[in-house]
Amino acid sequence: MTASGTFGFGIEFMEYGDISALGAVVTKSITLEPRAGNEPPRIYETPSGMLNSIGLENPGLEFFKEKILPQVVSAGATMVVNIAGESPDEYGEIAGELSADDGIAALEVNAGCPNVDRGGMTFGRDPGMLADLVAAVCASTELPIIAKLTPNVADIVPLVEAAGRAGASAVTVMNTLLGMSVDVRKRVPHIKRGKAGLSGPAIRPVAVRMAFEAAQTGVPVVGAGGISDLDSAMQFFLVGARAVEVGTWNFADPAFIFRLPGLISDFLEQQGETNLGAYIGSLKSG
Numbered sequence: 001m002t003a004s005g006t007f008g009f010g011i012e013f014m015e016y017g018d019i020s021a022l023g024a025v026v027t028k029s030i031t032l033e034p035r036a037g038n039e040p041p042r043i044y045e046t047p048s049g050m051l052n053s054i055g056l057e058n059p060g061l062e063f064f065k066e067k068i069l070p071q072v073v074s075a076g077a078t079m080v081v082n083i084a085g086e087s088p089d090e091y092g093e094i095a096g097e098l099s100a101d102d103g104i105a106a107l108e109v110n111a112g113c114p115n116v117d118r119g120g121m122t123f124g125r126d127p128g129m130l131a132d133l134v135a136a137v138c139a140s141t142e143l144p145i146i147a148k149l150t151p152n153v154a155d156i157v158p159l160v161e162a163a164g165r166a167g168a169s170a171v172t173v174m175n176t177l178l179g180m181s182v183d184v185r186k187r188v189p190h191i192k193r194g195k196a197g198l199s200g201p202a203i204r205p206v207a208v209r210m211a212f213e214a215a216q217t218g219v220p221v222v223g224a225g226g227i228s229d230l231d232s233a234m235q236f237f238l239v240g241a242r243a244v245e246v247g248t249w250n251f252a253d254p255a256f257i258f259r260l261p262g263l264i265s266d267f268l269e270q271q272g273e274t275n276l277g278a279y280i281g282s283l284k285s286g
């Protein structure tokens, strides 16, 4: 699957491969009203990663539904719409407007954007608030819900369990890791808002560890964070993730995600496995 915010709405990447062959295209977070996002600079390259503070820039629900969604659906992509809001009611309202009839397979609930003043990480850091959010979304739609969690917590397990109990079919682990970088000569942060979300290979070991912990709960896990090659994708499967998302690497190599399914099949054959399910969670103790 593509990771939200790193693959546009899918159509932008059609020159690199067949988006209908991907597990799913996960959209940029959609909010009720259009958002211009944060003031630049809002992207900064760091060792083996990047900081971003986009601030949920998107064209809003109505434009997305009318102008964008039909194009992606007609390209044959399995669509997962990522949604964001400032209150459980607002998330519920957006969810209520999106259904399987529109060609959508599932909703991913962004419960951990580090780059906004309202909403954002507040939901994803408290099990009770997260449960209320997931329940509000589940009550508004028949679609399966994937709760996307923030890693900016001491312990991810209570959050995974809360999301699962509230009705989430799966959790995505993880969103970006809160970071900061500063210009030592100009004496200002590299990102206008100061703190920002770190992504890319730099965060991979943190993401693998959190996906491992999350998978122990039995709630299905979608692994994300720093996938940039076959081995890094397989690490998530081995620790128990049932699917993976590729994010920042889409900027470095936009064709990689289209090669990944074939690389996984070849790898499984070499490992003597008939299917991915048998490999998932088959980690031995060291």
Ligand SMILES: Cc1cc2nc3c(=O)[nH]c(=O)nc-3n(C[C@H](O)[C@H](O)[C@H](O)COP(=O)(O)O)c2cc1C
Residues within 6 Å of the ligand: 003, 004, 005, 006, 028, 029, 050, 052, 054, 056, 082, 110, 113, 148, 174, 175, 176, 198, 199, 200, 201, 203, 224, 225, 226, 227, 245, 246, 247, 248, 249
């Ligand atoms: C530029 C950029 C924009 C992002 N926008 C969103 C977003 O709108 N919603 C969301 O849930 N996650 C967003 N993310 C987080 C990614 O979907 C992903 O969870 C995170 O980057 C970790 O994966 P990666 O290391 O493969 O990029 C964004 C990440 C980047 C780099």
